[in-house]
Amino acid sequence: MGQAQAPSGIVLDLSGLKTVHNISTDHVVVDAGTTWAALLTATLGRGLAPRVLTDYLGTSVGGTLSVGGIGGTTHRYGVQTDNVLSLDVVTGDGVLRTCSPTESPDLFNAVLAGFGRCGIIVRATIPLVAAPARARRIKVYYPTAAELRAQQRKLLRERRFDFLQGQILPSDTGWVHMLDFATFYTPPAEPDEVALLDGIGFDATRDKIEDLSYWEFATRLDETVTYLETTGEWRAPHPWPNLFLPDRTTDAFVDKIMHGLTHADLGASGLILTYPVPSDVFTTPLFRVPDAPTVFLVAALRFASTEAIAEQMVESNRRWYDIAVNLSGTSYPVGAIPFTEDDWRNHLGEAHQPLAEAAARYDPREVLNRRLKLTP
Numbered sequence: 492m493g494q495a496q497a498p499s500g501i502v503l504d505l506s507g508l509k510t511v512h513n514i515s516t517d518h519v520v521v522d523a524g525t526t527w528a529a530l531l532t533a534t535l536g537r538g539l540a541p542r543v544l545t546d547y548l549g550t551s552v553g554g555t556l557s558v559g560g561i562g563g564t565t566h567r568y569g570v571q572t573d574n575v576l577s578l579d580v581v582t583g584d585g586v587l588r589t590c591s592p593t594e595s596p597d598l599f600n601a602v603l604a605g606f607g608r609c610g611i612i613v614r615a616t617i618p619l620v621a622a623p624a625r626a627r628r629i630k631v632y633y634p635t636a637a638e639l640r641a642q643q644r645k646l647l648r649e650r651r652f653d654f655l656q657g658q659i660l661p662s663d664t665g666w667v668h669m670l671d672f673a674t675f676y677t678p679p680a681e682p683d684e685v686a687l688l689d690g691i692g693f694d695a696t697r698d699k700i701e702d703l704s705y706w707e708f709a710t711r712l713d714e715t716v717t718y719l720e721t722t723g724e725w726r727a728p729h730p731w732p733n734l735f736l737p738d739r740t741t742d743a744f745v746d747k748i749m750h751g752l753t754h755a756d757l758g759a760s761g762l763i764l765t766y767p768v769p770s771d772v773f774t775t776p777l778f779r780v781p782d783a784p785t786v787f788l789v790a791a792l793r794f795a796s797t798e799a800i801a802e803q804m805v806e807s808n809r810r811w812y813d814i815a816v817n818l819s820g821t822s823y824p825v826g827a828i829p830f831t832e833d834d835w836r837n838h839l840g841e842a843h844q845p846l847a848e849a850a851a852r853y854d855p856r857e858v859l860n861r862r863l864k865l866t867p
């Protein structure tokens with residue numbers, strides 16, 4: 492939809508910029524083309540890890556810092572762009588600049604979640620924390636989406652877990668609603684399972700507890716990727732809408748989109764990811780979430796087997812977006828929702844003007860900003 496590629500545009504392959512430069516006790520300096528998997532491999536070697544990882548670690552550091560970077564620890568630490576100490580950026584005028592919250596903050600704030608409009612991130616300094624050795628992962632299934640959300644809200648309030656997500660999945664009997672959460676630990680300490688499972692309706696005959704190394708947990712999607720490669724879905728179009736809803740309208744939104752939704756509307760291996768985040772964890776000006784104390788991510792991971800189906804899914808995404816906006820929602824615009832210039836302006840809201848000014852300052856000849864043109 493124009494975010495990653497543009498007609499007559501140029502693709503820069505940053506995969507050669509993959510050096511992990513300097514790992515100290517609390518931060519790492521890393522080239523932007525490094526994948527999060529490669530970065531995590533390097534930091535785990537020193538017993539450290541970034542605070543927030545995306546679910547899929549094949550994305551690059553520069554790629555997710557230019558959009559946001561959400562994952563199951565976001566409820567505690569925000570998105571990846573909320574966890575950056577400084578950036579080296581090649582701006583549209585061809586100058587290599589360093590920026591941080593105190594050094595050229597206008598550029599820092601225009602680049603984080605800025606979709607590459609002002610500059611290309613070439614290096615980032617990212618805070619690190621002690622990596623846990625293991626993860627106790629628990630999956631609990633509920634008959635309704637409302638029940639899933641009620642449990643998620645309760646867990647969020649109680650801050651009982653380190654990782655919190657959830658999914659609505661197709662099954663032979665309709666939809667199933669899975670709470671997915673984990674607690675991290677390092678032996679000899681052990682999680683208190685009785686306390687963890689208290690009051691969430693855990694049923695040992697139906698639900699699941701896994702004990703994984705932290706690396707196995709962080710790379711838990713690898714198995715799914717291998718499966719999707721065998722079915723061909725990994726290479727097929729996957730038009731995903733990623734939306735944020737205020738907690739107060741999430742139930743209405745989910746009811747509306749689920750009404751009449753069939754498994755085919757998501758594709759063979761499709762699912763809906765949904766989980767709550769308290770919005771005070773978000774500090775990146777360009778990462779736009781609804782104005783509400785708690786917001787829910789609702790992301791449909793759809794897979795299209797033909798171009799015609801992909802087009803139908805994109806149209807449906809746009810309908811979902813319009814419903815979300817009417818319910819005070821926003822888009823996390825990494826997916827496939829057609830956006831006009833006005834949509835970008837509405838999406839950016841008060842962040843539009845500073846971004847447009849930064850684009851005019853750092854990319855005066857519109858080398859980078861042409862496709863999602865912003866004018867102050």
Ligand SMILES: Cc1cc2nc3c(=O)[nH]c(=O)nc-3n(C[C@H](O)[C@H](O)[C@H](O)COP(=O)(O)OP(=O)(O)OC[C@H]3O[C@@H](n4cnc5c(N)ncnc54)[C@H](O)[C@@H]3O)c2cc1C
Binds near residue numbers: 552610825
């Ligand atoms: C399978 C899959 C799983 C995903 N899972 C998650 C997830 O769990 N959480 C989440 O938040 N997102 C997720 N995403 C979305 C992902 O964060 C974005 O698509 C992100 O842009 C991908 O990074 P990339 O390295 O592949 O970027 P690319 O596709 O290479 O780039 C996308 C765009 O980002 C900008 N960009 C990329 N690198 C730079 C840079 N160095 N400097 C400036 N701008 C740059 C450019 O505008 C570029 O066109 C997922 C995407 C996929 C395909």
